[in-house]
Amino acid sequence: MILISNNLLAGTFQETHSELMPPSQPQPEEASLLVRRALDQHESNLIAYTAGILHGDVERAREVVQDALLKLYLTDPDKVRDNLKAWLFTVCRNRALDVLRKDHRLELGNEDAMGMAVSFDPDPSENAVSHELYERIWDLVDKLRPNQKEVIRLKFTHDCSYQQIADITGLSVGNVGFIMHMAIKKLRELLNRELASSPAN
Structure with missing residues (x-):
């Protein structure tokens, strides 16, 4: 799980950034609900996917996912609501690649640099x-x-x-x-x- 709770995270986003949002932006409550939905439905998969790109660095992956959630909070919900999953994975992918570039660990280009997400853990109920x-x-x-x-x-x-x-x-x-x-x-x-x-x- 991300280090801070869903409610605290969404509340922090609202508290810190509501005064920065221009009048044309949607109400912060809408953005908070979208962040909570992202946390509930996609958080663990995003961390796993991002950690794979970052060569297994789970802590840094959590930071990337938090960055993505902050970006989500500051984005017009109408632009991402219907495509939330792909939007989140794209933001995390791009941010993780940026991290690798800054670390001088991205040597083969975006496509070949993909360290993959952690392997799927098979269902223990299978024979x-x-x-x-x-x-x-x-x-x-x-x-x-x-x-x-x-x-x-x-x-x-x-x-x-x-x-x-x-x-x-x-x-x-x-x-x-x-x-x-x-x-x-x-x-x-x-x-x-x-x-x-x-x-x-």
Whole structure:
């Protein structure tokens, strides 16, 4: 969880920035409600996704997510309400890449610099065979190209639509679909190869 509570965070935003908002801006209560909605629905996924980009630095990821929530508070809700998830992921992605640039750790360009979000933790209620297979698949995801890893994790870990992935990454929906197709094809190849080389039970 982010270090400060939902109510305190939203209240702090309102207290600190309400006097700075021009008269044309929506009422702070609307912005606070949108921040609370973002916290409730997306906070943990945003931290996981951002930590992946930041090479596992969860504390810095929390700071990036707080920056994104502050930006959300100061943004007209009408411009983000219907596309909140993609907007939040995009802001966190861009901010995390800025952090990497400042740290001189972004060496291969945006696409290839994507450290991916933490791996999905399989449902413990699954039977042992499915659990093991699921873990092996996510291990194989790490062998994909960086842009393939990103779209796979946005789709299957963070439940983003193709349009949301396109909005987050700056790719076209068609490119997202192509990358997804190639990623799944590669995963099948890797999994079949691994299963073929495994000793028979």
